[in-house]
Amino acid sequence: MPWSRFFHRGRWDEERTRELEDYLARETEDNIARGMTAEDAARAARRKLGNATRIREEIYDMNTLHLVETTWQDLRYGLRLLRRTPAFSIVAILTLALGTGANAAIFQLVNSLRLRPLPVEKPQELVWVDVDTQGIGRTGWMMSRRGRMTQALWDALRREQHAFSQVFAFGLTKWNLAADGESRLADGMYVSGNFFGALGVRAHVGRVLNDADDRTGCGTAGAVLSYGFWKARYGGNAAIVGQPITLDGYPFEIVGVTPPGFFGVEVGRAFDVAVPLCAEPLVRGENSGFGHPERWFLDTMARLNPGWTVETANAHLKTLSPAIFAANIPPTYNAETTKGYLQFIFTAAPGETGVSGLRKTYASQLWILLAATGIVLLIACANLANLMLARATARDREVAVRLAIGASRLRIVRQMLAESLLIAACGAAGGALLARWVSAWLVAFLSSEYDRLFLDLTPDWRVFGFIALIAVATCLLFGLSPALAVTGTNPGRTIQAGGRSTTDSRERFTLRRALVAVQIALSTMLVVGAVLFGRTLRNIVSVDPGFQPDGVMVVEADLRRTRIQPAARPAAHQEILDRVRAVPGIATVAEAFIPPISGSVWNQRIVIGGVVQNGSVNFNQVSGEYFAVLGVPVIAGRTFDSRDRPGAPKAVIVNQTFAHRYFSGTSPLGQTFQYEPSGQGPQPDFHIVGVVKDTKYVDLREDFVPIVYLAAAQDEQPGPSLSMVVRSDLSPASLTPGITRAITDATPGVSLTYYTVPGFIRESLKIERLMATLSGFFGVLAMIIAVVGLYGVMSYLVTRRKVEIGIRMALGADPHVVVRMVLAETGVLVAVGLVAGILLAIAGSSWAQSLLYALKPWDPSSLSLAAGALALVSLVAAWFPARRASRVSPAIALRE
């Protein structure tokens, strides 16, 4: 049967009606012609034709698809029912929209971060080439956020391999866009010439870079902008092609713009500008990764040759590895480091979904959040199931009558499910809208000025599929059990019972109570989670870092574009420090190579008395005022002063943990130690001149670790940058103009970047803050839904037992007894839910252990806090129905 017939079945029916009318008219005329009266003629004609309605039905049936027809009927009927009870519909849809929205939002992040292929040509052919360090780890300088490969290794690899049609590399970096003064940073990439070609990315405007751009010694070559950067900074003006852009002070010619969807190959971040790799030596100068096989700054990807797989490529890379590593041993390595380096192996892994550091950072958090939102949705479903059950109960008689006159149970269940499906679909649609907004908010929450995150959140078929799946699953979860319960009763009994008393069966009420207990159990889990994550955040925030972060600002001066020669740097540093100290409002200033909690680490192994010590020691290089600026007390000895000149014996200050670990029992003052020997000559002696209090180095969660402070004044080869810590009572915003002026006056061409130590701390805690905020939100949401459910069931219980309560009151029962009776019922439900919930929470939270700080997942005080909170709100929720019960008039027993 053609579908067109199905859609036009109404018109067909009309035609048949006309055809039958035509028949009757003709037959009547014939009959009149035979001499009948008009009335008899019409009656005879009708008799001759038979039952016209039945004929039409027979034809209509031939034209229709039963399943579609009845489903459509069910949906329309469901819609009418929902419209009749708008309050219920709105609550139900909103609850589901919240639950679905939260789930879809987290799923959208998972999708964008892990599942979605890169928006490039044939992403399934891409592999991501890395170095397996056999657990030893890379030694040297990690120059970028993702330093996986040195320039020397990449160059050798691409020349000697046969597995790939293209091997391309990129080095992530940040460039300063400002010519001088306060810096403006852009996320940049140094890319090999074949980068865009290998990915199949074509220019949106102008052209992309190619092999011809990437020539050794190219100086400032062409720059390619990302679409987002082009829109934000140049307003999408195509005329900027050919114009210069300043990167770290060097003018690059803009040659083109990449298409809108392309953000690079690192999922979670977006690049702003890309320049050819050959420009790196010019821009980085003495810090270039070229010619330094110990500087790791590149990431490597490749496109497989036809016929090659990741496995065969891996085997090929393994055979290439020994020779390539042996030919590129960094001269700074000592014998032991070299031995480890020679064991390194190149590996290939599927690169379809790009590379991402965020995947690992947020792996467990995303799964925990997805689980939490799933639980919220389950609670919402249990609550809705309860509401649907109450609604279904009101339709008991209707259902009973239909069953009695021969409707099939399946048909009625289907009809009730159609109503649920409508709610679920509306909820899912609302959730989809909410999800876009929520996931964008989450990305913004985790993003900051200095660590910009980017995720392409346009929903794709996976997101829509997920939402559809949720809609169907929730519909079955909350719709099926009420539908089965209502149609499962004996219609005879229901009809006999009549409308006088409610006909709720005992089993059905048990089901409702079970649903409430499930809600309480699930929300207990979430509330426990919220308490654990909330306390984790509080525990970390209240950790004593060993220094006073408030009022400490960090100033980073980049001197590469000034004309200061390396030999003049120590004097220049001193002048800058003096000028900053003179800025009004600044109390103290000090040089600090690594400001606290900035995320940078400098560690090294040391030798004491000729013995290499286990474990590495964190280093820093500071000027004498550092400890005063940060408020770190000097416990023994002295801080750095004018005695610690270049050429004098190298003075160091150590922290308590260092003193305790390496010189336990004796005074460390006057003792000496050295760096672990490198491949380049003897190491100087460090003389300990002071001991300071312990401080946190990179993270507030860490245990105190040994720290060595070198004297900045004794650095014979200071780098082209100066990092300072400044203490002031004034706000950073009011200080920066003065500092910028003071420094640029003396050293034109300097570029400055400002941070604050409290800002570093906030940044380091954003994951904990996210978990505390979201789990708190989900916990409260779950608790509200569950308590509303509890209230509904207890109110229902009181209504159902009104007559019984009335009789008790008439017989002289104390109202307090009635209240206690209702509260006792609640107590049983809540107790069952709480016990189950706490067991679930203990089982579930063991895999959240790594995210907790100074807490056990089964922390008794957290568990009792969560249980107590839930018990309290449950009691409040039950108290209203209980009070209503105690006010039931005894007369009710007579009236009902």
Add this chain to the structure above:
Amino acid sequence: MQGELLQGTLDLLILKTLAVGPAHGHTIAHAIERQSEDVLQVEHGSLYPALHRLEDRGWIASFWGTSENNRRARYYRLTPKGRGQLAEQTSRWDEIVRAINRVLRPAD
């Protein structure tokens, strides 16, 4: 209805009637009655579902036309496919009749 019509026979009768030329439902019903000298009395209502079924199979086609007394009526006509069906079903019918006759009157 007098004399139960064999399953499918009504279809054959309709096709046969339409072989003469297009007709509307009322005419077809009366034609069948008349041709069979009132032996086969079709309940006229049952004609319409049969017409619908035949049209579905593409054996007949319908169109709206104006009848002799200037009234709009739905006309049916045989399609080429229907004509083939008529021939095929007629010969099958003859076969069945012959077979049944051989059983009933073996002496002949």
